[in-house]
Amino acid sequence: MESLExxxxxxxxxxxxxxxxxxxxxKVTDRVGYYKAKLHLPSKDPARExxxxxRIIEIAQQYGLDPEFSKSYLEAVxxxxxxxxxxxxxxxxxxxxx
Numbered sequence: 001m002e003s004l005e006x007x008x009x010x011x012x013x014x015x016x017x018x019x020x021x022x023x024x025x026x027k028v029t030d031r032v033g034y035y036k037a038k039l040h041l042p043s044k045d046p047a048r049e050x051x052x053x054x055r056i057i058e059i060a061q062q063y064g065l066d067p068e069f070s071k072s073y074l075e076a077v078x079x080x081x082x083x084x085x086x087x088x089x090x091x092x093x094x095x096x097x098x
Contacts, residue, residue, distance in 0.1 A: 022077075025077070026080075026081070026084070029081045029084065029085075030084065030088070032081075032085070033081070033084055033085035033088040033089075034088060034092075036085060036089070037085070037088050037089040037092045038092070043082050043085035043086050043089060044082050049078055052074060052078070053071055053074060056070045056071060056073075056074045057070060057071060
């Protein structure tokens with residue numbers, strides 16, 4: 001039988017991997033934000049968000065994870081991404097004034 005300490009160590013390792021993946025995801029979304037700001041594109045893309053929600057629900061179901069939990073995680077991530085894009089747009093505004 002696996003000990004509590006061993007199980008907790010597994011949890012810690014998984015948490016480390018999750019944080020690393022979040023960091024990587026935000027690096028990519030920062031590049032997207034820069035691209036959008038440079039081309040004066042909106043930070044929010046409802047069509048893309050809908051696709052992402054559908055995709056995350058499908059993935060959650062494949063792994064036996066609660067789809068509503070997965071959707072709520074994605075909602076938090078998307079909200080942060082949009083906020084980051086808005087901040088980026090504001091910082092770049094003086095450089096891209098027409």
